[in-house]
Amino acid sequence: MSTNRSSKSTGVYGTGISRREAVRRGLVGTAGLLLTERLMPGALAAVTQPVAKTASSGKVKAKSVIQIFLWGGMSHNDTWDPKPDAGYEYTGALKAAIPTKVDGIQLGELFPELAKQADKYSLIRSMTHRNFGHETAAYLMQTGHTPGERLAYPSLGAVFSLFKSDTYKGIIPPFVVLTQPAGRFSEAGFLPSKYKPFATGGDPNAARFEVEGVVAKGITDERQKARQKYLHEMNTFGNAMANNPQIAASDDAEKQAYKLILGEGKEVFDLNKEKPELRDKFGRNTFGQECLMARRLVEVGVPYIVINYPAGWDTHKDHFQTMRRQCPQLDQGLAMLLQDLSDHGLLESTLVWCSGEFGRTPKVDWQPPWNGGRGHYGNVFTVLVAGGGFKGGHVVGSSDAKAEEPKDRPVYPVDFLGSIYTLAGIDTNALLPHPLGLEARVLPIGEEGVKSNGLLKEIM
Template sequence: MKSRIVFVSIFCAAAMTLAAGDSLQKTKAKSVIQIWMWGGPSQNDTFDPKPAAGYDYCGQLDKAIPTNVPGIEINGSLPMLAKIADKYSIIRSMTHGINGHESAAYYMQTGHKPGTGLVYPSLGAIVCAFKGKTYAGKIPPYIVLTQSQGRFSEEGFLGPLYKPFVTGGDPGRPVFAVEGIVAEGITQQQQQRRRELLGNLDNLGRLMPDYPDFVLFDQAQNEAYEMILGETRKVFDLSEEPDEVRNRYGRNWFGQTCLVARRLVEKGVPYITINYPGWDTHKQHFQTMQRKLSEFDQGLSALIEDLEKRNLLETTIIWCSGEFGRTPKIQWEPPWNGGRNHWGHCFSVLVAGGGFKGGFVVGASDDKGEYVAQRPVYPEDLLRSILKLIGIDPDENLPNDRGIDVKVLPYPEGYSGQGELIEIMGLK
C-alpha cells in the first residue's frame, strides 16, 4: 500500500500557493509541544530503519517492524509507537548538512542559518510573541521542561520578555520541585506569613514607591505570588494523576515530563519544550539507545494517545527532533567501538496533531539512510509549516523592541527547497 506514502509531487508548488493566505484563519492548533532530542538521535535506529543495509549500518537494532499503517515500517525499537502510526507523520528527508551541535540546534529551532550577525528567536519565542497576547493564563506561556538548552538564547533579539520559564526539578521524583513554584518543605501557611513580614520590612521600597524599577519589581512579585499560591502550583502536582496514567507514561524523567506537558496543554499554555538530552551517542551507542528508546517509545506514545483521548490532539502540535541525525555507517573502530557520529545530511522528524495529518511519510532517504533521495525538507520548511498551523503568517512582520525590520520566518535568499509540508497539513 505504498499509495499512503506521499512522496514529493510536482503539485507541491501549486498546493503551496493555495494553502497560503485565507487558510490561516482555519487553523486549529493552540499549543505546541517540542520534544527536543538534543545530541541528535539516529534516524536508522528510530523512524527510518534500513535492515537491508546490513550489520555495518544497523548493528543490534536491525529489525524493521510494520506499523498499523500499511506500508510504513519503523525500527523494532519502537513497538508502542508502531501501533499508533496513523496518529503521526514521519519526515524522512530532513536536511541541513550541518554537523556541529550549536549551529545545527540554532538552525533547527530558529529556521535561520547561522552567521547572519543577528541572533534570531526560537520558534517558541515567536509563538509566545504572537500567542502570548491572547493567552490569559497565569502559567508562563513558554515553558522548558526541565533544564534550559544553553546552546543559544531561545529569545534571540526579542529580548528577555520571551525567555522561557525553565522548571528545573524532576517530575519523576516524588515531589516535582519546580524552581520557584514548589519549594520542598515550605507550607502555604509559612508562605503567607512570610509575605506579610516582607511587606512590613520593605524600608527602601517605601521611601521611593514611584521608582520605575520598584514598580516593575512589585508587579513581578504579585505575578509570582499568583503562581505560587494559584493554579500554576497545581499544574505541576502530578499526585493529582491516577497511578495507571502515570504508569502508562512510564515512571521515569521522560515519561513524567510528557505527562506534565499534557497538563500544561490542558491549561492552554502555548509552547512547551521538553529538553530531552542524551542522544549524542558517540560511544556505547547501542547500549544507550536500547535503554533510551524504550522510555521514548512509551512516553511519546502515551502522550499522543492521551491527548487524543482528551480531544486535545487536534489542537496540539507535537514535533519531535534532534539538531541532526547520526552517521548511518557505524564507527566500529576505537575509540568509538560501535558509535555513531553527527549527521546533518539526512535525518527523521516526527510531527503529530494540531493540523498535521497522521499516517504519512514525507520524503525518503537513500538505501542506507545517508542522503535525501526525495523531497528534501529544510528547517525553514518545517518551522513555517508549524507557524502556519498555529495561525502565524511566517511572512508577516516580527515586531521587536530593537526596531529590527524583519519578517517572522521568510524563505532565505536563494532558497531552492520545495516549501512547507502541504502534503500533510490539513489546512483546507
C-alpha cells in the first residue's frame, strides 16, 4: 500500500511542507553561517512539535478497544487455525477441528463456546511479521514499528490516550491494564508518562476487587474523609507554598485521586454490582472476571483497555497440558465477553482484538528437553478481531496446509494496527510529540522497508 503524505494535513505550521523537508531546507540555508560560531550545533532549537489536536480522519466506529494479549505467544494451529490433516507430527493430540455457527469456519476442539459466537468475530489467519523474540515481537504487534529503530514508540493504548484526551473526560484513566503491566515492554514509549497505562493490580475474581489506590482495605469512608481533612491541616509546607506551580499541580492530582477514592470511580470496579449468574457465565476465574470488568470499563467510556492474560502462553514444554488447562478459560471468557457486549448494545462501538506476539512452531518438538513442546513462531499466526466496525463471520487470508507460511493475503502489523486506528478515527499518519522534536508518526505506513498489504478493508 502506498500513502501519499503530501495530501495529509500534518505539515509544519500549516505550510504544507513536511517537517523533514523543513529541517532540510533550514539546514541548507544556514549551515555556512553556523560554521563560524563558537559552539557549532546551534542549527536548530528543539522545537515543539506541532501535533494536531484531533488527529481524526473519518467516522469513529470504535469508541473503545479491548485488547486481550496472550503473552508468550499462543499456538495458532491448535486453536483458531486448525489443520486436522497435517498429521500427528503437527497436531499432536489436539487433532480435532470443530464446526462453528458460520459455515466453512472451523476452530480447534478446545473452543466450543467461541464456535457458537463465530458470527461476531473474524479471524486473520495470515498475520505475519517473521520476528521470533518475545520483546521485539510484542513491540511490533503493539506499536506497529520495527524494533531497533532509534525511537521507542508508544503502544496502541498510549496513542489512544493521547488522541482521545480531548474527547474522553471520565474519571477512570483512559488507558487501563487488567491487572498487571506486561513488563519487558514500555507502553508509553517516548510519550510523557501520563500516557502510561493505569494498572489495576488486585484480582477481579477475589471477593473484593482491590484496585490498588482506589479501594483501600479496612478503611471506613468516615475515616477516609476525616483523614483527608487532617492531611490538609497538617500540610504546613504545602499550604504556605500553595501558589507554587509544582504544589498546584500536585494539588490538582490529589483532587482527581479523591474523585476516584471517594466518588463513583470505585463503583465501576465493584463487580458485586453484577448479577452472580452473569459472573458465573464469564467463568469464576481471573480471566473471566477481567472480561466482565472490561465491559464495565467500556460502559463508562474508557477508550483503551488491555487484558494481559493472567497466565503465559510460552509453551516450550508442557505444551498440550497447558493448552488443555488454559484454552477452556480463554474460550469461555472471550465468548461471553462478545455475547455480553452484544447484549448491552456495545459490540458495534467496541473493538475487541485477541492475539499473542506471535504463534508457535506448527511442528511439535518431541525431542528432549521439550518433549512435545512448541517454539516461537512469527512467520504466520492468527488474530481474532470483533466489533468496533469489524465485520463478524469472516476469515481474512489463510496459511498453508501445515500452518507454516501465509498462503494468501499476508497481513502485516501496520495493516492490522492501521485498521484499528482507522476505525477509531485516528490518523495513522499523524505526528506524535517527540521529546526531541524528531519526526515520529503513529505508524510507519509507506516508509522504506515497511511491508504492507493495505488495511483490512474486506472486513471493515
